[in-house]
Amino acid sequence: MFPVKELIEQAVDAMEYAYAPYSSFKVGAALLAEDGTVYQGCNIENAAYTPCNCAERTAFFKAVSSGVKEFKAICIVGGKEGILTEFTAPCGVCRQVMMEFCNPKEFQIILAVDEDNYRIFTLEELFPMGFGPADLAEK
Numbered sequence: 001m002f003p004v005k006e007l008i009e010q011a012v013d014a015m016e017y018a019y020a021p022y023s024s025f026k027v028g029a030a031l032l033a034e035d036g037t038v039y040q041g042c043n044i045e046n047a048a049y050t051p052c053n054c055a056e057r058t059a060f061f062k063a064v065s066s067g068v069k070e071f072k073a074i075c076i077v078g079g080k081e082g083i084l085t086e087f088t089a090p091c092g093v094c095r096q097v098m099m100e101f102c103n104p105k106e107f108q109i110i111l112a113v114d115e116d117n118y119r120i121f122t123l124e125e126l127f128p129m130g131f132g133p134a135d136l137a138e139k
């Protein structure tokens with residue numbers, strides 16, 4: 001399996017760097033690659049709003065731009081002012097990015113409030129019948 005509590009800790013740490021002056025909603029992510037490396041990400045907002053980037057995509061893009069494209073799991077935490085009381089689930093755009101690089105039946109998405117309060121889903125559970133690279137493959 002994978003170190004759930006360590007990923008939660010790393011997601012919480014990543015949330016510290018969230019740049020969210022417009023929504024005040026801070027999010028942290030910790031993405032576990034197949035080779036064991038963890039890529040942290042936070043949300044990064046923008047005065048023009050549209051360029052806002054979610055914590056999950058920050059983590060994915062850090063990994064992919066470092067040459068890493070195989071992943072096991074991602075942990076996500078988030079809350080208003082960084083106060084963690086409820087699960088924060090990935091937005092549709094981030095689910096689509098996960099679909100690009102991850103096997104939907106195997107990739108694990110950990111939604112956490114703290115180290116003792118978390119739920120684990122597969123990408124397929126959160127993104128059923130997703131469109132991905134396999135749909136474009138020659139048949």
Ligand SMILES: O=c1ccn([C@H]2C[C@H](O)[C@@H](CO)O2)c(=O)[nH]1
Binds near residue numbers: 026027052053055091
């Ligand atoms: O799973 C999520 C949900 C929201 N956000 C960010 C986007 C925006 O900066 C703020 C409010 O939507 O939270 C994430 O980073 N990940």
Ligand SMILES: [Zn+2]
Binds near residue numbers: 054055056090092093
């Ligand atoms: Zn998102």
